Amino acid sequence: MKKHIITVIVILISMLFTYAAIFKGMDYSLFLADMSKSPLLVKYDKNLLAPGVIGTELLIVILLNFSATRKLGFFLSFFVMAIFSLYLSTLYFFFTNIPCSCGGILGKMPYPVHIVFNICFTVLSGTGVLLSNKS
Incomplete structure (x- = not known):
């Protein structure tokens, strides 16, 4: 059962970071402007x-999809999602129209x-x- 839960979490996080990296890369000039x-x-x-942001997102996907590096991928994902949640919260509560x-x-x-x-994905x-x- 635990193996299935880990697989679902890997799929969800991989989809999120793949999606985010692709969209940033597809309109890179807008990403830079924003x-x-x-x-x-x-x-x-x-x-x-x-490129560091996009590279980190893709690195997380790669790390998560190999059992030998999965734990590191989860740690990096947790760190990135926590930092980004804090970043968004700071923008929302202290700045306008960002x-x-x-x-x-x-x-x-x-x-x-x-x-x-983001907090949900941080928890995941x-x-x-x-x-x-526990493995």
Whole structure:
């Protein structure tokens, strides 16, 4: 049963990060433009940050899909989702009219929905970490 739960979590997280990376890559110039509008990212070089974000998303998918690296993938996913949830919450509560640079349907979600969505995936990633610790 635990193996099936882990498989479902891997599929869900892999779908999320694959979808996010593809949409960011498909309209890369919009992704860069939206990142440039973030008051929390003004000090960072978007030409380094943007490919780093997409690369990290794809790395998580790769790590999750091999049993030898799955636990690391869950840890990285948990960290990324927690940081991004905090990032979105900060934008929502302290700034106004900041576009989300997620792309696709994720970028169209209202901030409160997106924050809850991210927290759910953070919990899924944490569950994956805990279940893989017991393996």
